[in-house]
Amino acid sequence: MPPFTPSPEHLEKLNLEWVEPYDADTAPANLTFATYDTPVRGPGTQGSYWYRLPPGYADETNVSTRYPVLYWLHGGMARGSQGAKAVALYTAAMEAGQMPPVILVLPQGLPVGWYLNSIDRKYPIEDVLIKDLLPHVDTTFRTSGVRGIEGFSMGGYGSLHLGLRYHELFLGGGISAIAPAILSSLKDEPQVRIWDTFRGSQAYYDENHPLTLATNKAEALRTAVTSPERETRGLRIRLLSGGDDLRLTDAIARLSSVLDEVGVPHERQDVPGAGHEYDLILAGLGDNAAGFWGRAFGIKGEASAS
Numbered sequence: 010m011p012p013f014t015p016s017p018e019h020l021e022k023l024n025l026e027w028v029e030p031y032d033a034d035t036a037p038a039n040l041t042f043a044t045y046d047t048p049v050r051g052p053g054t055q056g057s058y059w060y061r062l063p064p065g066y067a068d069e070t071n072v073s074t075r076y077p078v079l080y081w082l083h084g085g086m087a088r089g090s091q092g093a094k095a096v097a098l099y100t101a102a103m104e105a106g107q108m109p110p111v112i113l114v115l116p117q118g119l120p121v122g123w124y125l126n127s128i129d130r131k132y133p134i135e136d137v138l139i140k141d142l143l144p145h146v147d148t149t150f151r152t153s154g155v156r157g158i159e160g161f162s163m164g165g166y167g168s169l170h171l172g173l174r175y176h177e178l179f180l181g182g183g184i185s186a187i188a189p190a191i192l193s194s195l196k197d198e199p200q201v202r203i204w205d206t207f208r209g210s211q212a213y214y215d216e217n218h219p220l221t222l223a224t225n226k227a228e229a230l231r232t233a234v235t236s237p238e239r240e241t242r243g244l245r246i247r248l249l250s251g252g253d254d255l256r257l258t259d260a261i262a263r264l265s266s267v268l269d270e271v272g273v274p275h276e277r278q279d280v281p282g283a284g285h286e287y288d289l290i291l292a293g294l295g296d297n298a299a300g301f302w303g304r305a306f307g308i309k310g311e312a313s314a315s
Contacts, residue, residue, distance in 0.1 A: 020201060023120040028057040029088045035092035040043060040115065041101065045145040047201030048169070056137055057117045059089050061096050062111030063151070064103055075153040077111045077182060077306050080144055082124060082160030082167040084287075085180070085190065085202060089115040094288045095159070101254025109306045111157070112150050115121030116142055118265045119205075127206045128213045157182035157305055161287040165189025169219035169264075173226060176233055176244060183245035183305030187287045191219055191260050220267055227271035235276050245305040247276035251290050276301065 027050070031042050033135035039057040064069050078179030079099070083091040092115045102108045118124055122134040146152060156179050165186035195203050195214050207214050213219055221229065233244040247266070250261045258279060260276045265277045280293035291298040 014271050017201070020120065020205075021179070023086075024205060026119070027137075028055055029090065029117040031057075031060075034166055037090050037096075039096050040090065040093055043149075045149075047137050047141045049141050055140065059091065059092075059115040059144065060150075061100060061113040062096060063112060064100070065110060066112075066151075075151045075154040077109065077156040078112045078150070078152050079113050079159065079302065080168075080183075080211065081113060082158070082164030083115065083116045084160075084162030084164050089117040091115075091161070093217060095291065098288075098291055099302070101301055102302075107296060108299040108303040111302070111306060112152065114142075114144075118164070118167065121163070122204045123163055123203075123204055123206045124171055125217055128208050128210055131171055133204060135171065138171065139178075143178070149179070155181040155273055155301060155306065157185070159185035159187065160189070160204060161179055161187040161221065162190050162285065166219065170217060170222065172246075173219055173222040173230065176226065176230060179183045179305070180233060181199055183301065185247045185249070185301060186219075186261075187249045187259060188251060188254055188285055189219070189258055189264075190247070190257065192216075192257070193220070193260060207246070210295070220264055223264065223267055223273065224271060227273060229272045245276070245301065246273065247278070247301050249277075249290050250279050251293075252281040253284040253287060257285070274281070283297055 027047065028044060036042060040061055040092045042059055044055045044057045047056045063076055081095055083089055083090040096113050099108065099113060103110050116138060119132055119134055122132050124134055124138065127137045152201065158168045158172045158179060166189050168184055169186045169189055172179055192198060195207060195211050234241040234246065248261050248265055250258050268275050280290045280296065283289040283293050
């Protein structure tokens, strides 16, 4: 199925949605809505996110405990609340002891923002997330300074772009991309989905593509992934795709090959019977869906006393 293509009028409206419209009647029951200031965009501006605190966070015995944060990035033409099914899966895994307790944060990205500063700087979504959201989360919640990042489709591109570019922010955690939209050419994406960010510049697309980042940062990534301190300061990377997602499987396989070529260990799994649907891909992984985060954050010592 081809990606949804909005009308110019619809897209213009969505591009103003730095704050996701909130409706108490339709809000996911397992998430809490919040806003944060975005000085990167100018005085008086805000963005939004959803969050889920881990089991035991509010317990009196844990008032000094600090937790890792897992950021979950939504896909194109979607909103932060798209990740509610992933939150349900990971919360159940925490309760079952399959992954450590972590704070789950689902930012509102722009519908076709690619989690990348637009070439004309009109939409500085990358800077907003890195310079505004991350510090806000660290001052609002009891965080340990350890982070992971995961995303689906456009959010998968975003998790790779942000995770690889700022890999030092995710040491001790991991980068997970679910069906990342990492086609090699802008011509393979509908223009309405890429124009506001790239303005037709293949050069800008190439400069920021995960393939380029993986190649240019190979030595630093290789050191992080193979660090003797991997369990506490290392980095894990995984690439996931649906076996029936014929539009993206070749591009994802190519990135995996490049990581192999430059010596960056990673996990790669193609889930049979799943298409471009993150919940089916995660379900097809069984225990390994959350198991990756158990290994990335470490089942033991996952939270620290302040």
